[in-house]
Structure formats: C-alpha cells, structure tokens
Amino acid sequence: MKSGFTRIDTTHEGTVGVVQPRGTVSSLVREDDPPHWDELAGQLNEGRLRSVVVDFGDVPYFGARMLEALRVLGHHVQNVGGEMVLCNVSDMAREVLRVSRFDSRWSIYGSREEALQRLSRA
Amino acid sequence: MTTVLVVDDSAVDRSLVGGLLEKAGNLKVEYAGNGLEALAVIERLPPDVVITDLMMPEMDGLELVAKVRAKFPLVPTILMTSKGSEEIAVQALQAGAASYVPKRKLALQLVDTTHKVLSVSGRQRSHSRLMGCIVRSEVTFVLGNDYTLFRPLVTYLQEAATQVGLADAAERTRLGVALEEALANALYHGNLEVASNLKEEDDAAYYALVEERCRQLPYCDRRIHIEAKFSRDEASFTIRDEGTGFDPSNLPDPTDPANLEKVSGRGILLMRTFMDDVAFSNIGNTVTLVKRCLLSGGVRSCSA
Numbered sequence: 156m157k158s159g160f161t162r163i164d165t166t167h168e169g170t171v172g173v174v175q176p177r178g179t180v181s182s183l184v185r186e187d188d189p190p191h192w193d194e195l196a197g198q199l200n201e202g203r204l205r206s207v208v209v210d211f212g213d214v215p216y217f218g219a220r221m222l223e224a225l226r227v228l229g230h231h232v233q234n235v236g237g238e239m240v241l242c243n244v245s246d247m248a249r250e251v252l253r254v255s256r257f258d259s260r261w262s263i264y265g266s267r268e269e270a271l272q273r274l275s276r277a
Numbered sequence: 278m279t280t281v282l283v284v285d286d287s288a289v290d291r292s293l294v295g296g297l298l299e300k301a302g303n304l305k306v307e308y309a310g311n312g313l314e315a316l317a318v319i320e321r322l323p324p325d326v327v328i329t330d331l332m333m334p335e336m337d338g339l340e341l342v343a344k345v346r347a348k349f350p351l352v353p354t355i356l357m358t359s360k361g362s363e364e365i366a367v368q369a370l371q372a373g374a375a376s377y378v379p380k381r382k383l384a385l386q387l388v389d390t391t392h393k394v395l396s397v398s399g400r401q402r403s404h405s406r407l408m409g410c411i412v413r414s415e416v417t418f419v420l421g422n423d424y425t426l427f428r429p430l431v432t433y434l435q436e437a438a439t440q441v442g443l444a445d446a447a448e449r450t451r452l453g454v455a456l457e458e459a460l461a462n463a464l465y466h467g468n469l470e471v472a473s474n475l476k477e478e479d480d481a482a483y484y485a486l487v488e489e490r491c492r493q494l495p496y497c498d499r500r501i502h503i504e505a506k507f508s509r510d511e512a513s514f515t516i517r518d519e520g521t522g523f524d525p526s527n528l529p530d531p532t533d534p535a536n537l538e539k540v541s542g543r544g545i546l547l548m549r550t551f552m553d554d555v556a557f558s559n560i561g562n563t564v565t566l567v568k569r570c571l572l573s574g575g576v577r578s579c580s581a
Contacts, residue, residue, distance in 0.1 A: 218454050219461070219544035223476070226538070247450050254550045255543050256532045 165195060170205040171274050172198065173267065174228070176221070177213045192224070196231045205237045208270045212243035222255050229261065242270040278305045279395060280322075284315040284329035284341065285357070294328060294357070294383065301388040312336025312344070319349055326375075326395055327354045328387070331365055339369055346373030351405060353398040355390060357383070408440040411507070418503040422468055422491055431456045434505055434514065441507045443570045451551035452512075452568055458544035459516045459564055460501065467518025467562055468499035473541035511553075511569040522560035 162177035172195055198204040207228065211217075225241075232239040242264040244252065252258040264270040281304050285291045295306040307324060309315035311333040319327070327345060331338040342354045353375035358366045366377040375394045378386045414437065420426050435453050438444040444452055465471050469490040476483040490496040499519035506513045529535075531542035549555045554567040 216450055216454060218458050218547055222543050223540055226540075247447070247454075250451075251454065251547065254532075255546060256534075256537065260537070 167198075167204060168271055169275075170203070171271060172204040172207045173210060173271075174207060175210040175213060176217075192228055192231065195228070199231050199235045199237065202235075205235065206274045207232050207237070207239045208267060208274065209239065209241045210243050210267050210270075211241060211245065211248055212267070214248060215245055216247040217251060222251070222257060225257065225261075238274060240264060240270045240273060242267050279303060279326075280305045280307060280324040281391065282307045282309060282315060282318055282324040282327045284309045284312065284327060284333070284338070286310050286330065286333040290330065290380075294387065297383060297387050298328075298391065301392075304391075312338065312341035315341055316344060316348075319345065319352065323349050323352050325352070326391060326398065327352060328357065328378075328391065329354060330357050330380075331359065331369075339365065339372060342369050342374045343372045351398065351402050353394045355394055409442075411441050413506075413508045414441070415504070415506045417505075420501050420503070422464055422497065422499065422501075424464075427457070427460050427464070430503065431460070434503075437505065437507050438512045438568065441509055441512070443507070443509075443512050443568060448568070455548045455551040455566055456514060458548050459514070459566060460503075462544055462564070463501045463516050463518035463520075463562075466523065467520035468501060469496050470520050476540045509570065511567055513565060513567045515563060515565045517558075517563040520562055522558075522562035525557045525561055 164175045164177065166173045166175075174195070195204070195207070199207075209225065209228070214221075229239050240262045241252075243266060244263050249258065249263070252263070262270075262273070264273065281298055283291055283294045283298070283306055285294065285308075291308050291310075295308065298304045298306050307318060309318050312329070313335040315327065315329065316336070318324075327341070329338040329341050333341075336344075338356050342356060345352055345354050354369075354373070356366060356369040356374045356377040357380050358369075358377050359380050366374075369377055375398065376390050378390050416437070418430060420430070431453050434456055435444065435449045438452055439449055465487060466473065469487055471483060471486050471490065475486065501519075502515075502517040504515045504517075525545065528542045528545060529539050531537070531539065531546050536542065545555070548564070548566060552566040553569045554565070556565050557563065
C-alpha cells in the first residue's frame with residue numbers, strides 16, 4: 156500500500172527493517188508518492204525481514220497521516236509475528252502518540268542502537 | 278553604535294579581526310576566547326553580529342552557531358574558516374550561520390561580508406519589532422485544491438500567532454499540527470469528498486480517487502476559505518470547504534480501544550487536543566478553531 160510520503164529511507168540490519176521518515180511529515184503531503192510500504196510488506200511476507208524500527212530522528216513532528224501509516228505498517232509486522240518499535244521520537248511527536256493512545260502500542264526507545272539491541276534480543 | 282562580538286581562541290587573530298573591523302568605522306568590537314565565553318557575553322547584552330572562529334576549546338564555532346541560532350535568532354553569525362574546512366562552512370550555513378569568510382581572505386572580505394549581514398539582519402530586527410506592535414489583525418485566504426500552498430499558509434498563520442504573542446515554540450508547533458489537520462480534512466474529505474473508510478477497504482483506491490477528483494468537476498473547482506483573526510487574547514481560524522459537509526458526531530472516538538484500528542477521527546482528535554475550542558457548523562463543512570492566551574497574575578501564558 157502507499158504510504159503517501161515523499162521521503163522515507165528504508166534499510167535493514169539483518170532481519171530488522173529500519174524505516175526513517177525525513178523532514179516534516181505533514182498531513183498535507185501529496186498523495187502520489189511511491190509505495191514504500193509495499194516493498195517493506197513484501198520483505199516481511201517473504202521472511203527477509205522480521206521486525207521494524209521506525210526512526211523519527213529527522214522528524215520534528217507529525218500528524219494523523221503518519222499515525223495512520225504507523226498503524227498500517229504495524230499491522231504488516233504483526234501479521235508475520237514480528238515486532239515494531241519506534242526510536243528518536245521528539246517531544247512533540249511523543250505528545251501526538253500519547254494523545255492518540257499510540258504510545259502504548261509500540262515501545263519507544265531513545266536511540267536506534269537501543270531499539271536494534273532490543274529487537275536482536277527478541 | 279553597532280556591536281560586533283569576535284570569538285577566537287587566538288589573541289593574535291582576535292586582534293587582527295578586531296583591527297579590520299574598527300578601521301572600517303562605526304563598529305564597536307567586543308571579544309571572547311571561545312564559544313562558552315561568547316554565549317555569556319551574548320546573554321548579558323546581545324551584539325548585532327557574532328564573528329567566530331571554528332576550532333576553539335570548550336565550545337567550537339559550529340556549536341556556537343547552532344546555539345546562537347536557537348537562543349538568539351535575531352543575532353546573525355559569521356564563521357571564519359581555515360583552509361580545507363569548506364565542508365565545515367557548509368555545515369555552519371546549514372546550522373544557521375548567515376555567512377562565512379575564509380581566514381586567508383579576511384582583509385579582502387571580512388568588512389564587506391559583515392556589512393552585508395548587518396544590513397539584512399537590521400531589516401529583520403526592525404521588522405520583528407514592528408510585528409511585535411500588532412495588537413489585532415485579520416486575514417482571509419481563498420485557496421484552490423493546491424497542495425503546494427497549504428504548508429506556506431500554515432507557516433504564515435503560525436508566524437502571525439507568534440507575532441501577537443500567542444504562541445511560543447511549542448504552542449506554535451501544536452497550532453501548526455491542528456491547522457494542518459483542519460486543512461487536510463477540508464481538502465480530502467470536504468472538497469474532494471473522499472471518505473476515510475475507503476482507506477480501510479482499499480488503500481490504493483483511496484489515493485486513486487483523490488487524484489481523479491483533483492481533475493474532475495465539480496471537485497476540482499471547489500475552494501477552501503480560511504479566515505484568521507488575531508488579537509493579544511486569542512486567535513481564531515475558520516476553515517470552510519465547498520463540499521457537502523458531514524456529521525462530526527458520527528466520528529468514532531479513536532482513543533476508544535474498540536476503534537484503535539479504524540482510520541478516521543485522529544485528525545479531529547489532534548485538533549481538539551491542541552486547540553482550546555473546535556466547533557463545526559451544522560452541516561460540517563466549516564470548522565472554527567480557537568487558541569487563547571491566558572492572563573494570570575499579570576503574566577501571560579498560553580494554554581496548552
């Protein structure tokens with residue numbers, strides 16, 4: 156499915172996919188963006204990836220569109236029995252997650268290293 | 278008189294730079310030996326411009342540039358770079374430096390660069406002081422379904438709220454999130470009439486329909502009307518789309534555990550959380566968001 160964002164970098168550390176949105180992830184971004192989640196979902200379904208870290212280090216804040224994208228990505232990961240965690244979440248982004256009750260859905264870590272360490276122990 | 282703060286850990290270089298500036302006339306020069314000292318000087322009395330070396334103990338020039346930008350946005354910085362540190366100069370510009378001058382070209386470029394930076398920053402400071410005198414303003418925009426204008430519009434409205442003293446940095450961001458959600462709703466669900474539940478059923482179809490309706494009558498001709506009013510006590514934003522409206526009371530509460538998997542309602546949740554009041558018209562195609570500033574014990578503070 157389309158994520159609808161212009162800049163999302165995806166890499167992997169072993170079987171952990173690392174997703175890094177870039178810039179201000181606004182709810183006003185254009186819709187015609189590449190389907191980043193499709194590729195990630197494919198890798199999850201094929202077993203090449205097992206878990207996902209979403210690194211918000213480059214995102215000062217986000218709104219409902221990002222929440223929706225997280226929900227969908229979280230589903231893909233859950234469907235293959237994996238785990239999704241977040242890291243480098245700014246104070247403003249954390250507030251958005253808290254308000255929407257998403258802060259209890261996924262663990263939030265202070266750094267990508269912490270997050271990767273956690274997933275490697277899982 | 279215009280004040281310049283020269284920051285360099287080398288006494289010889291401080292003297293050289295200060296001499297060039299004083300010779301140019303009408304510039305009073307102060308000195309600091311590193312970034313930490315410089316910040317202490319700036320805290321006491323902000324200069325009109327800071328000229329700093331890059332490599333210094335305690336706090337280097339790059340870190341000083343970033344800190345000055347964050348704490349004293351109206352004080353410009355100029356970085357002096359040594360040979361081979363052009364890449365650092367780019368980093369400095371990205372961190373917020375107004376300009377840079379290679380040390381080997383100080384005699385040729387320093388004074389001219391300083392005057393140019395002072396000229397621009399002087400205008401910015403005057404503009405900022407003038408904007409601080411605004412006690413009330415009102416503005417109306419009428420936009421088409423043009424994505425590219427919405428972000429600048431939100432930035433404009435955030436700035437206007439900041440100018441009348443309604444929003445500090447955190448409130449400004451919250452305001453921006455709320456306005457973006459309101460505009461997104463007006464565009465996608467209002468003018469283009471693309472319902473959130475379509476995303477639940479078929480995500481690709483949702484986006485395809487958005488693209489199609491952007492080119493199709495009557496959707497493509499619809500406008501979004503934004504009326505913003507600012508005073509020292511509150512800012513109100515009325516956003517009206519030309520769609521058929523909806524019943525906001527039918528939206529599920531997205532924080533109800535039963536609805537966590539639903540796609541709709543989070544935008545309005547964020548609007549209600551980050552604004553003091555959110556009210557929809559009877560037919561639902563107009564929303565008014567209000568942000569207030571509270572006066573308590575003579576000290577202004579903005580409500581969360």
